[in-house]
Amino acid sequence: MIITHLKPEEEVARSLDGVRALFIVGCGLCATSCQTGGEKEVSAWTEKLRARGLTVTGSVICDSPCDERLVKRDFAANKAAIAAADALLVLACGVGVQVSADVAEKRAVPALNTSALAKIQRIGVNQEYCRQCGDCVLADTAGICPVTRCAKGLRNGPCGGAHDGKCEVETDRDCAWQLILKRLTPADKERLLALRPPRDHRKQGQKP
């Protein structure tokens, strides 16, 4: 799940300088699950913008605002309302904002901050699990990602600062390396004595 958080209303308002009419785009996937870009939040923003004297020409909750094909389909069904707007207010991750801007060829203002690719534990409680490094090491690390879940992204073992099994940096988080070493078999641990090479940063965001 891509984790998003609502930006403060005043910050969004500052980005709307010169805008009079807006079309609102929500997200039917991640931002709905995060309760940041679903039906409820789109209506709340409609009210907020109207209260600020702005016109809301319409809204749509895209099935998947990160999929250009679906956005084209959803925007085509709202052609007139989008044409009447000076800008889009997008309640989706950074991908959704950019796809919306590309498809509508209009200024798109983000209403959310995008923070992580994470596991959702319960509403509002999530933990980042993947940094999309493009070179997955989970086979060697007992299914626990040290790139993401170790605060320093250490690839070769623990730092020695953990306290009662918790990370010295993110004290509410388990030390990833303690979890890894606990879960590994003695034979797997022996293999981990060999140096795990540094990350190849070219792989992040790269095509396969």
Add this chain to the structure above:
Amino acid sequence: MKLTDLAKSGKPLLTAEIFPPKGTNLARVLAKAKLLSPAIAAFNITDSQRAVMRLSALAISKVLRDAGYLPIYQLTCRDRNRIALQSDLLGAAALGIENVLLLSGDHPKHGDHPEAKPVFDLDAAHLLDVARGLMAGKDMQGNALDGRPDFCLGAVVNPTAEPMEHQLFMLRKKVMLGAEYFQTQVIYDVAVYRQFLAGVAALKLPAMPLVLPSVLLLKSAKMAERMAQVPGIRIPESVVARMQGAADPLAEGQKICAELIDELLGLAPGAHIMAINCEELIPDILARCKKL
């Protein structure tokens, strides 16, 4: 002179830490080195420790070397990518620095620039391997070097971290990557350190690294209580109680420090002594040690 060669003299090898200043004034650094030398054989120059920005450790290492002292240049992975790390290691070698202590480094989150990008392009294990590669005349990409460094490679280990088994794993890995000496996290519990040494012996390493346990002067009861909360540091309740009950806590702290050094010198070839901003007390502490 390499630290490992210095240890061969048979005399207890004492090192201390020198924090570079926040600013360009080198007077205190030079005064400290003068005060502590020759009892302290080598000075560890920290690399913006606790992620608090300070003058470059490489610059101070050079200054101390020129003044006739033996610096141990600390280099962390926190602020530099692999290009900068290799570049600084070559720079250190060209400036005549032979002892380096390579570590991952403290995360910037709890430093004085918490918004900084935590680089960690490499970790301490990688950095040891990279330094070893440079010593063999190759950069990380296998490109040949014109002139190669000859370092004594140091690393850190925390004997009091739980579980100890994980730290022994890291020590073993770092030795395999070329670490010749280790500086430990602060030790207040000699029994735990003894267990750690037994653990190291059980690893049956082809060559035993030089391990220097660290001691840190307790300056007040409050500091002792705070240390008990620091991740990775174990301090016995009896030590905290002594500090709390002392009429003169600083004097008691010096006494505890001297006792610890004496006990540790029974187990180790030397010690690393820290007395944050009270380095002028180190000669007094050393004078109390029976083993020196």
